[in-house]
Amino acid sequence: MEPSSSNTGFIQQQPVIKNQFYDDVSYQRVAKLFLPSAILDNITPDVAQIGQEVLSQKVFDWVTDAEHNQPYLRGNGRDSFGRPKSELVVGEGWCKLQDYGFEKGVVALNYDTDHGPYTRLVQFLRCHLWEASCANTLCPAAMQDGAARLLQRHLFSSASKNLTPTQREVFQNAYNHLTSRDPTKTWTSGQWMTERTGGSDVSQTETIATYDPFPYSVSVPQASQSESIPLGPWSISGFKWFSSATDSNMTILLAKTHPSKGVSAFFAPMRRHNPSLVSHTGESGNGTELNGITIQRLKHKFGTQSLPTAELELKGMRGWLIGEEGKGIQEISTILNITRVHTTVSSMGYLGRSLAIARSFALVRPVGMGKGKRIALSSHPLHMRTLANMTVDYHGMMLLTFYTIYALGLDERSLPSPSSTTKVPTPPKELVQPLLRVLSSLHKSYVCETTVPLVYGCMEALGGVGYMQNVESEHLNISRLFRDCCVGAIWEGTTDVLASDTLRALKHPLNGKQSIQALDWLILSSKHTKLREEWQGLKDKIETGKQEELLPEARGLVFRIAEIIISVLYLVDAGANPGIEVQAMCARFMEKKGFSAEGGVGKGSKEGGLRLDQAIVYGPGKEIGQGTKL
Template sequence: MSSAQRKPSTANDGFFQTVPSIRNQFYDDVSFQRVMDLFLPKSVIESITPELANFGDEILSKRIFDWVTDAERNVPYVRGGGRDAFGRRTSELVVSEGWRQLQNFGIENGIVAIGYEQKYSESTRVVQMLKNHLWTGSNANVSCPSAMTDGAAKLLKTHLFSTQLEPASRRVFQDAYDRLISRDPQKAWTSGQWMTERGGGSDVSGTETIATWAPSNDGFVSNLPLGPWRIDGFKWFSSATDSSMTVLLAQTPKGLSTFFAPICRTLPNTSASPIEKESNGIFIQRLKNKFGTKSLPTAELELSNTRGYLIGKEGQGIQEISAILNITRVYSAISAVGYLGRGLAIAKSFAKVREVGAGKGKRLMLKDSPLHMNTMAKIAGEYHSLNLFTFFGTWLLGISEQDQIPARSEPPSSRARLQPDDPANIQLLLRVLFPVLKATVCKRSIHTLQECMEALGGVGYLDNTENESINIARIYRDCCVLSIWEGTTDVLASDTLRVLSGRIGNGVLNAMDRWISKALGSDFGSSPFASAKRDITTIWGTLRDRLRKESHEKLLPSARDILFQISDIIMGVLLIVDSENDINPAAMEVCFRFLEEHGLASSGALRNLEGGLKLNQQIVYGDGMEKSFASQSKL
């Protein structure tokens, strides 16, 4: 149509873009479905499908996104700036109704509780984290306190099994544990985790919080006495500030130690007046103003005569707190792939409704653009590699929490190739897996999520609170924190190298040797990945020998490169096993591309498959690209 025939557009007339409609990711996410098939028995998949499919629908509802918008718009604040009308110190944190409702929704749906109900034995953690994965893009960061709550529950559970726990601590820990894993919002607690001080982030060696043995009867919590330790100090970063309890580090005469402390205490009832609650000596100095995670209250806290209980032994604080760190690092990885999965879902839905020029007067949908779909296929491939790595770690965590390696009650599967035969090997793998997993998945998800945002053009950069379901800018901001908290990339690289060059280093390397050999198999035969398997084995052998021969000091400048090389090898193995599970052409192509791009196979030596439009569409949308599921976003 010539310009002379066109009518001028107005604010209310002319072209309006169709709003993308996100499908239920339980069905629509190709990688999500493949992860389930690889890491869960068929009987478990059949059992969880109704619940997770319904959950996938609920979290895309208008009600949920209205809560998200409310939590983002009405950010937390301290009433009165921390003082009452007459200048007395207070510490009343105010959070939005949306935040409270999202928190309660997560509790009711067992975001933490599933991990402790043990309904699916060694598959329990995978089921729990599949639900968390779906939940990430819709929860406005309530998964942060969930992560710390889960970690605190695991730590307390460990000590409740101990015969050395004295009776008063046992009663308090049992009460707290029962609340941490509850599905009842009226009973449930969330937990904070307070480590960071002004002197350092992950470096807690200079902790200035002091714990003193000073028994007292100056209050109660849950009708149980407050702890016999007095804790004083200043915590620089404390997320989950609205929690009911916390686990924190403090110095004692015997060294850095871990403590349990409730946030509030009940005053003794000495008159006919109602029982009153007050802060357990915890005062908000100020709330942090952050780039993202705006809805999440993160504070600077002063602790003054805070009462608490020692967890474990004095001087073993790092050992105790590491149980929480392992859990929170898994949650960080799950959040990263959860954000990325949601970003990809938004970009996929946009490509189905956005029309662009194709030259010579032609127009086509983005989903039919060879260039755009090539980019989208790269995003989908990167996402799948990170998803496999994340759920491999989650699966091993679930197995490690069983009393013994479960006996196989089903026919041999690809999953069996990935399972170490010895429980000791699982523990050794996890010691290096957690830092490598968290560092790699969080770092790469941020970059790949930015590609999803760019796939929407200028609309992707907007803070689309009026269409919260496609507000990819919000989830990108929130995702950026994941490579920083619970250990930056360099901190985790240093931790990885410290493990590999330490006293258990040789054991970890041997465990990796055995795992790679078992997963790839001894007879490569006619596998389309035979050449790649030989290359991976050689590359791993070279890296392993280097780690054994060179000193920690010499390796340290390359620690980040070593970390990423280990992660690439692990993901390469996982992609091969996943591809050989069903010889799906799209999955095989994703694997081939990853191996070439990450230097795990000779370029061009793998296959002669064409990476054309149809194959890229299959990688992004799956086999049934045009299939319409009944479960879609209600927006």
């Protein structure tokens, strides 16, 4: 017997995280289910390469730097002589990660590549792999995406006829920057809605916009190039309580123009040219300053610490009205549909990476089984059952998330041709928008709430190591993923806010019946008796109940609808690409939610034993060590 020391004795073998494009069975199934085979074959080399690159040491070093060198205000917002100076400083790691995302087209792909209605699916399959390695740079990218879509609508639809030539020039210039892949030219965007009066209740905004057309032709320098772009005829003043992406180049914000007109949407650049400013070297003529913005202070948050979030005071910020006065909520909803999808995909990305870490750890971690016997965690029946049950929930939410993305793609582009359709239910054209109206709030409220305890479960699966801040082994740092994941159920609308919004959509006096009809179409596409009966009961309750009476039950109602939709999609997946493991996953999910298995779905949680659980966690036919092949 030899005593252990700091360098001798048992030292745990380092887990190796595999490329999730191939290793994540749920990811593979979703890609195969939603994408036509020709498109999947076409994108595989590129997306697989991203899956490998995001696990590189270079990327993890950038993540560590972004977390360690967090954003700050130089001089706490003042220069050496006490003069106010809002200069935000972000770390090199943050900038490198953001540039990588630009170059990979995490936003641009949806605007410069055409896969028809599947373009959004391709975009978010890439984002899913990038989420856990991007150190929150996909947050400003989400708002960049939403702003690009909003400006695209105004530039290239019937609404474009309402633009003045100058306004068109300004919007087109911003759109070009938002959709660029060149890091020296790409813009991100803010989305300023939240004020002290209420997080999601934007009707109480205290930001005021006044039409004041002179002077508004001050040029705006961007990146390394100076562009003579008018700042806008509206002067905007107020206080914004949360502004993520404070280092962005532009913003979309809400403000009131008149007490009786409600809130309006505005576009504004973040910076403007001021030739009177003198640099610290004494040079003049090239000075820049924030566009009527003072960064009051940066927020100190539980998670997303690499992301600069601030309180902003606006005084005479120059901007452009988007759409009509008083129609700001309708305009901003275009952005919210997209940023909420990004938020859900981020939650799924954190969970997917956490499960990848837990799977890899289980392969190399030996544990005792009594009487001196030791086995890998990957062969421990209880541990495998735990990971298998988590995988069942993960796959169900992947189906719900990517079905919502599929609906988003159908709304933005034409319906697929019959020869290229996927195996999932494709709604008729008239039901696409009503279906998306419900799914846009429903998917985020359900997924972002449900992923938090599952990511924690992955942290627990590593024991004490999972609870550590593993910056020296960043690829294992689930504690960072857990902290960042927690915000998903809060920003872009809390769970209760979104559940209330879903109920409002279903009870809307003009469009509510269409939304119910869309859910009716989707759920009744399944022949499963219990699902149809459960939906019928919920539908009767929603149609006959008063909105104020149903409101206390909104979360339960919305979550139950989500579970029904997931079950429908699980049945579609199990039928489209059958296998013992996916049939068992489908049965387990439905049993857990109180739906009996029908139609040859397969056995549930009481059948199959260790080998089936291993197949659910690692995939059929995979090598899991010790000579075991599933």
